[in-house]
Amino acid sequence: MKKRIYIAYTGGTIGMQRSPNGYVMMEGFAQLIEEKIPPRISGEMPEYDLHEYPTQIDSSNILPADWLTIAQDISARYDDYDGFVVLHGTDTMSYTTSALSFMLKGIGKPVIITGSQIPLSEIRNDAQDNLVTAIELACDFNIPEVCLYFNGRLLRGNRSLKVKATGFDAFDSPNYPWLAQIGIHIELNQRALLDTSPSTAFELPHNYNARHVVPLRLFPGISSQLIDAVLTLPYRGIILRTYGVGNAPDNDPELLRAFERASAQGKVVLNLSQCLQGGVHQGSYATGSALTNAGVISGGDMTIEAAFTKLHHLFSCGHSAEQIRTEVQRNICGEISETQ
Ligand code: ASP
Numbered sequence: 001m002k003k004r005i006y007i008a009y010t011g012g013t014i015g016m017q018r019s020p021n022g023y024v025m026m027e028g029f030a031q032l033i034e035e036k037i038p039p040r041i042s043g044e045m046p047e048y049d050l051h052e053y054p055t056q057i058d059s060s061n062i063l064p065a066d067w068l069t070i071a072q073d074i075s076a077r078y079d080d081y082d083g084f085v086v087l088h089g090t091d092t093m094s095y096t097t098s099a100l101s102f103m104l105k106g107i108g109k110p111v112i113i114t115g116s117q118i119p120l121s122e123i124r125n126d127a128q129d130n131l132v133t134a135i136e137l138a139c140d141f142n143i144p145e146v147c148l149y150f151n152g153r154l155l156r157g158n159r160s161l162k163v164k165a166t167g168f169d170a171f172d173s174p175n176y177p178w179l180a181q182i183g184i185h186i187e188l189n190q191r192a193l194l195d196t197s198p199s200t201a202f203e204l205p206h207n208y209n210a211r212h213v214v215p216l217r218l219f220p221g222i223s224s225q226l227i228d229a230v231l232t233l234p235y236r237g238i239i240l241r242t243y244g245v246g247n248a249p250d251n252d253p254e255l256l257r258a259f260e261r262a263s264a265q266g267k268v269v270l271n272l273s274q275c276l277q278g279g280v281h282q283g284s285y286a287t288g289s290a291l292t293n294a295g296v297i298s299g300g301d302m303t304i305e306a307a308f309t310k311l312h313h314l315f316s317c318g319h320s321a322e323q324i325r326t327e328v329q330r331n332i333c334g335e336i337s338e339t340q
Contacts, residue, residue, distance in 0.1 A: 003082040003139045005048040005315035008073055010066070010339050011056030012089025012115040023119060025056045028088075036120050037128060045132065046139040048085075059089025059096070059115075064312060068208035070092070074104060074111060083110040083138030087131070090162055090170055093148060097157025098335070099309040101146040105333045108198025110143040113157060114150060117168055126151060126168045135184055139289070141186070145194045145334065147179055154180035156192075157271075158306040158335035159255045172275040173302040175337065194334050205316040212315035213308050217241040217274065218248055227258035237268045237311040237320065239304065240257045246271045246280030246298060250290035263295025266321045270328060272299040272307050279337070297325055301334075304337040 009015065018022035019183025027031075029049050034042070057066075059330050074084050087095055097113045104111065113133040115213065116127035134149045146157040150171040159173035180188045214235040216227070230238065240259075242248050249255060263268050271280045272293055282288040299307045310332065314324045331338055 003033045003046045004076050005046050005079070005083050005085060005135055005138050006074070006081040007048050007050045007085045007087065007135070008054065008057070008070055009050060009052045009087045010062075010070065011053070011335060012059050012087065012093075014087050014114075014116040015056060015133070016119045017121045018324070022049065022293075023337075025122065026183060029056075031174050032120055033131075037132065041132065042141055045135055049081075057089070059092040060097065062092050063090075063209060063266070064099070064316075065209040067096055067309070068103065068204065070096065071100050071103035072204055073204065074100075074215045075204060075206075077198055077262075078107075078109070079098055082302050083133045085131075085138050086111065086113040088113050088115050090117065090150075094157070094160045094162055094171070094303065094305040094337070095309055096147055096334070097148045097160055098306045099313065101158040101333045101335065102313040103204055103308055104146060104202050106196060106199035106201065107146065108200075110138045110141060110236065111146040111157075112138045112143075112154075113146070113148050116166060117166065137180070137182075137186070141180075141188060143179070143188075143193060144165045144196070148317070149182075153178050154182065154188075156308075156334055158333065159303065161303050161305065163276070175279065175303070196333075203313070203317060205313075205318070208312075208316050210289045211235065213237040213239060213242060214309045215239040215308065218243060222249075222255070223257040224252065224254035227255065227262070231258070231262055231265065231267070235267070236264060236315055237270065239270050239299070239311070240308055241274045241304070242271055242280070242288075242293075243274060243286045245278065245285040246282045246286050248291055248292065256290055259294035259296055268311065268321050268324050268328065269296045270299045270311065271296050272302060272304060276328060293307060297329060300329065302336050310335065318324055
């Protein structure tokens with residue numbers, strides 16, 4: 001039986017056109033596909049249904065509620081399709097893939113998110129290959145997780161990062177092997193795929209739009225006043241972007257006391273490295289151990305996108321700060337290495 005694929009089109013460069021103000025969204029993506037993907041190619045493609053969201057957006061405008069909408073759409077159609085493709089802007093694509101991975105935890109079918117750096121409407125573009133390959137991956141392969149496909153790389157969604165603003169090879173997963181390399185052949189890295197029993201007990205909380213988490217990047221000279229100013233805001237999770245393996249200055253007692261105050265107020269303070277590769281080891285230096293003593297917990301080798309959406313998801317599911325301190329350090333769907 002011919003397989004069926006569901007394509008959710010959210011917007012992004014892939015469906016844009018030039019304007020005097022730069023690229024803008026254009027109407028009629030389904031027609032564009034027909035024009036741009038010649039019948040000799042489209043004839044070989046699986047059957048797909050394209051769902052164009054009523055308002056397509058530059059992904060810089062995305063909100064957590066939009067992540068929930070996409071997850072709900074996939075969940076509602078889970079039994080009707082063999083695989084799912086989400087077309088999305090590249091700027092916040094890794095946030096969306098990460099958020100979907102938590103909401104659709106245990107999914108037994110491929111969910112492949114892609115987009116492009118040059119619109120499909122342009123003669124020279126990376127959109128056609130990304131689109132066609134994403135559909136093929138969603139159709140022909142047993143990939144039981146949320147992934148990001150871009151320029152020959154299939155990456156675990158919650159390990160992916162946009163690493164280049166303009167290159168076609170815009171995405172990578174510095175802390176996890178690629179799930180597949182796509183050249184002439186599609187080489188699936190079977191051992192890197194998630195190995196969990198599929199389940200459709202997805203976690204789709206009612207309200208996903210409350211603002212729960214704020215990232216705070218350390219810089220030389222950062223003051224306790226800045227931390228205290230952030231503490232007055234109603235965020236319940238703070239992601240502290242620290243140096244190297246998770247270090248922060250330990251020669252400013254006020255700064256450390258500010259972190260202690262945050263934990264005492266029931267906020268979850270998660271330590272994440274500013275480095276692209278590797279992760280947090282809070283015990284490696286005294287400067288890291290001081291954070292442990294101040295109640296800060298390690299985010300291991302998670303990306304900022306994974307950490308942000310994981311905390312957001314856990315808060316949206318209504319867990320207490322205490323539960324979240326444990327859960328956020330646990331491997332839920334391949335987003336964090338167990339031993340580092
Ligand atoms: N600004 C665009 C977006 O994220 C960039 C892209 O799609 O490549 O929607």
